[in-house]
Amino acid sequence: MHIPPDTVSLDDYERRFHERVDAPIRAYISGAAADGVTQRDNRAAFDRVKLMPCALADFSNASARSILLGEVLESPILIAPTAYHKLVYPAGELATAQAASLTRTWMTVSTQASTPLEEVARIGSAPVWFQLYFQPRWEDTLTLVRRAENAGYKALVLTIDATISGVRNIEQRAGFRLPPDVRPVNLDGMAPMPTFDARNGSPVFKGLLDNAPTWATLQALCRETRLPVVVKGLLNPLDVPRAIEAGAAGIIVSNHGGRTLDTVPATLDCLPGVVAAVNGAVPVLLDGGVRRGTDVFKAIALGASAVMIGQPVLHALAVGGMPGVAHMLTLLQTEFEIAMALMGCATLDTIDRSKVITAL
Template structure:
């Protein structure tokens, strides 16, 4: 499996992915909530913003390095949690983790990964975070946490914006089903969700929400682990103070890539509001719509400490396997360095809101 020679951007990987992967798998990976308005908004928000460069700045010693939770990272880029990497490559999350290690990129492993969290840790060459969905029984949630701790994961990422799955019509129309041999293997042996017998009407309020996480869940989780707990899916600034009070160590501003509730605002639109409310009390990360190094520069200017990249990882994995993911991440790292150099920002500390062009109001 080799990367086509004309693959020079993340959009090229998406183009080749679309041509190579079967329609049902494409529908699952690209599936959006309802009409896809939120997913498109994520891109439109970054595309609308213009950059304002500074000229003749001293760029000696330039670096995109940063740190999170006391650990140095060469670039403010992480791999977002995504389920079932083996849908697009036989090595699945193992290949993704190896590519992450080669490029100095931190990886977030999904609860619903198609390779066990221990197997991913065994081949990883860099820091791993574990994304957590709470389970119907608290003891099963805690069992996943203990496994992540024992395997050397550095943080937990609790997804808080999906108490139920979004209505992904594209996926529904395609009739997607997991192929034989691919499953959420980390959940093997755990108690299945109990479900209220169907009655007339929607099933959502008839039992599907009984295990949904609350602020009490966050407090319990933070008290039960020594790992920092980040909350993924915070969009409203009013949720920042409750997150801090509950013990969260970080916030990931995310609308789930537009896969849950449709017509939410773009991540880039609410990011500065969340960052302002946090006021430096904890790291703020941004997840959703990143496709260019200039997008990362804009997200940092809006208040993010780092960004997460999701779907492009699966695009690259499908096209080029481990080498494809490493190549894609290197493209993104290079684009960020170019964007920093051409905007006159030698270090991440030099990136602030002045990078974004604010046109005069006429």
């Protein structure tokens, strides 16, 4: 696939994505919950934070490297879990994993991947995490955990903010349906997740959530696996002690890209409160709205150990296949290093709250 020469930013990839991809698939991948207030605010929150550079720093040993969950992370940018990569490119998650390896980027593979999790783990050389949704049957959840352990995944990313799907009117209006050749192959043979008819209205509190997970379910998962469990979808600092007591090895401040519950705060606005509540006990990551290297810098300045990107991966995969994803990741990594250089920060540990202005 040809990458247009004027594609030089993540926003360019998004623009090209909307030009090339059919409307129903666009609606599924880019569609927000309800009125899209949270999705828009995820992006706007970064614009509200301003940078305050320091001059004439020593860059003789500059590096964007860090340690995360005991592994060397070359750049604090990870691939977030997104479903069904085959919707936009035939090789699907395999192409994404190849691009991740080329750019030394860690990839999080979705429970709802359109490629078996073992195949994705085999094709890449960079560390991979496995994103987990609790299944209706505990034994099915444990089957996914054991498969991830045996395939060499380095961590489990438990998504806690989507016990039920949000109301996605854009997707409903477009009439999105999965094509027959794309399905969540890792769930073959397992009990189906409970569903409701959001288009026409359907009772939610009539058995649909009888087996919804609780903090006790998280604690049971942490006891059952040898992998660190990173909790994704936590916004409220009041939930931090319960997550850590249950055994969480990390927290991802996330609102599901604004795709589940609308009008919750932007993740960047929630980050400082969660970081303060964690108080260094576990690493904190952020996703939602990251589109520039300066966004990565701002998140780290406000306490994140790293950020994750989701939709931009699918935008680049649709536009340029594997080379497109590798190019997009390289652009973001380069932008972040440029931001570090112009901010006078030679290493990640020199990026702190003093480098940003959050209120003018």
